[in-house]
Amino acid sequence: MSDRAAIVQVAVPFPLYKLFDYRLPSAAPSPCVGGRVVAPFGRRRVVGLVTAVAMQTPSEPARLRAIEQVLDTRPVIPAELMELLLWASRYYQHPIGECLAAALPSLLRRGRAAEPAHARVWQITSAGQTIATRGLQQRAPRQAKLLAMLQQSTRPISRADLAASGAWRTALARLVAQGWAEALQMPAHGLRQNHVRAAAPVLNPEQSKAVAAITKALNGFQALLLEGVTGSGKTEVYLAAIEAVLSAGRQALVLVPEIGLTPQLVARFASRLDAPLILLHSGLSDTERLDAWLAAGNDAAAVIIGTRSAVFAPLARPGLIIVDEEHDTSLKQQDGFRYSARDLAVVRARRLAIPIVLGSATASLETLYNVRRGRYRQLRLPQRAGGAAAPGFRILDVRGKPLREGLSQPLQQRLRAHLDSGRQTLLLLNRRGFAPTLLCHECGWIALCQRCDARLTYHHPSQRIRCHHCGYERPVNTHCPRCASPDLRPLGLGTQRVEAALRLAFPGIGVLRIDRDSTRAKGAFEARMEAARRGEAQILLGTQMLAKGHHLPEVTLVAVIDADQGLFGMDFRAPERLAQLLVQVAGRAGRAAHPGEVIIQTHYPEHPLLQILIHGGYERFAEDALREREAAKLPPFSAMALVRAEAQEREPPRAFLDQAKAKIPPTRGLTILGPVPAPMERRAGRYRAQLLLQAPQRDMLQALLSGWVPRLAELKQARRVRWSVDVDPLEML
């Protein structure tokens, strides 16, 4: 008998609420918790993660199937991260195998060695440097362009860099063949060893206070809310705090909602921190992702900036976690493993005994409630850094006023005034496309999606109608399919329609539209924002994308074309979302020299939400909203879980949820709502229903769920539906 482990417990990457025992063949190397093994599963072979190793088990080892291969003898998921994932699996009621799989880079999931992959990159040769490109320009413009790109780049260029510049393969092959460029192998993590190029400003007293509060907390857990409007200097506070962390020899993890929307932040970090920095986001190739992940875990990276899944990055020497724009809903995963990266970041910081900073101008009510209960410490940056004035809100009552594609006369006048004085203006309309409805004026027919309970949106440049929920699209009808009339009319407003109207109303003025349609291509958002900053267009028009992240100092007028959309949302979080959007978009405007003006067009000027926001700001709004939530016993004054089910037919989701409901143990104080059809019952051809559980305390809900959810898979009706559990749901759809 040896003392080596004989039994290995493995999490397999399937939606199963179970772990599986395997026998370890005597010839195999010793596996470890957090390492990978290849194991037979049914008729397949899978890569699983070891969750425990043991000497013996109640079941007879000989009857267990054997591990086929031990891939790691050192954990790929360190113990601390493993425990976080186990915790998350229990908390979010999501199968452990899938939670672990969500954390791992896909190459590791597929069994690739946990070593930095080397990617091919290209650089210019000295022969390439001396070539006269003029002749090349005429004969082979692609090669010339590529050569210029290689020449200007300060580091070798990767496949991803090249992909952004159109067709490149043939041209590059020619350059290499001629000896003007050469290929190299380099780690692909995109690690940036920076050289500080920008100096830090002298912090104002509030900033200094905030930095001191964070650095004082570096040796233990503390959650801090850094509250300040856009431009109040939060990023400077992050930078100073990170510097303190780095000089203590530790790492900082920075979570941001969407990397694509924060290139400015990344560039600023890179130009200010004298430390290797990596990015972790969905735009990376598999190899880049693997390398970045390994760099975080083996200490090659000191600062890790990433989107929500970066909360699962291994950290060799964690010192600080920052969550920027903590109120942003994209920090919550909305499908599969439905975790909140913000909440998990707090849990992780507590387990690691390090501080966490949540930053926002419009903190979520959950976070403000934690401040109120004394769990989080509040740090405020009340003024705009550098003395810029905060913009003033103005409500523009459009009742009875003529509207030209949504633009009232007074708004057009204000636009004209700002444009005449050479300033930029920003218009927000949270709906893309030309018009949300296509109507037959003759018979009333409306273009509907055949797979969703939704209307098709008319897109003008492409002359197509599209479903924004399932992606269905087709060319726009020339005639009504019901009465054959050619009189089909777009109804309602989208950004494309307002864009057309603005071009007519302000001839000669550049209009830049920024929404999901105009920024679909890789790098397009960045390019458009860059163009906006360079002042290439005087009117910026867009959806909420425009309201996020970017500071546009030349913008002096911000207008919300239609605030009414958000005033009567069905979701109890609708007012919070609208208030956040309005404050965020208002924050894009103005700086010291020319303060901003913010106009909100509405048919409901007396609406309490607008009144409170204008007279009391976000702070008063949040106080009132929390009071309302408390009275209605809504989160954060209660805990919720939403069970969703869907199927091709209408009946099975309902039947499944009825069965599930019947299995809920009697629990005092528990409210069960449903089953009811989802607000949009049919989506992408599937009928959806849901069951909402609401408990006065989180612990009570957790206790109930952990006994109940694993049994749902065994229900007879479960086989007829797709179902999921969403703990702390942010959307009720």
Ligand code: ADP
């Ligand atoms: P936020 O992250 O809250 O939007 P930033 O940190 O980006 O704010 O600061 C907004 C602008 O003000 C930036 O251009 C920044 O360089 C500048 N700034 C921040 N703090 C100071 C300061 N203490 N002195 C001078 N300029 C500052």
Ligand code: ZN
């Ligand atoms: Zn018709």
Ligand code: ZN
């Ligand atoms: Zn659809």
